[in-house]
Amino acid sequence: FLTAEVFKAQAAKGYQLVHEVVATEQLDEQVQAIVEQILTTGPQASIAAKQLVADIVQAPEDLSERTSQLIADLRVSEEGQNGLKAFFDKQPAPWIKSNKE
Numbered sequence: 001f002l003t004a005e006v007f008k009a010q011a012a013k014g015y016q017l018v019h020e021v022v023a024t025e026q027l028d029e030q031v032q033a034i035v036e037q038i039l040t041t042g043p044q045a046s047i048a049a050k051q052l053v054a055d056i057v058q059a060p061e062d063l064s065e066r067t068s069q070l071i072a073d074l075r076v077s078e079e080g081q082n083g084l085k086a087f088f089d090k091q092p093a094p095w096i097k098s099n100k101e
Contacts, residue, residue: 040096044079 009021022030038046048070056063074080079095086093 040093042074042079042083042093043095044077045074045083048074 012018013021052070083093
């Protein structure tokens with residue numbers, strides 16, 4: 001943003017401005033794969049993660065204490081415990097909808 005340089009997608013990836021670069025014809029498939037991955041995350045943990053990102057942007061002070069506490073709280077929450085149990089039991093987490101529904 002300092003130079004207003006125009007650059008291609010591969011350069012954006014090299015600058016770590018984007019995570020992935022795919023061909024146009026692969027875009028829908030890649031978006032679907034990412035959506036499916038996001039849908040496997042715990043809903044409350046996702047909300048907390050988004051709030052943490054917003055907090056970091058708004059309050060640049062050291063948030064390591066808050067982050068550590070948030071992770072600890074989420075891990076012992078009902079959702080966190082259900083997710084851990086599912087992981088250790090090698091089962092889908094309760095919030096993941098099966099294809100049978």
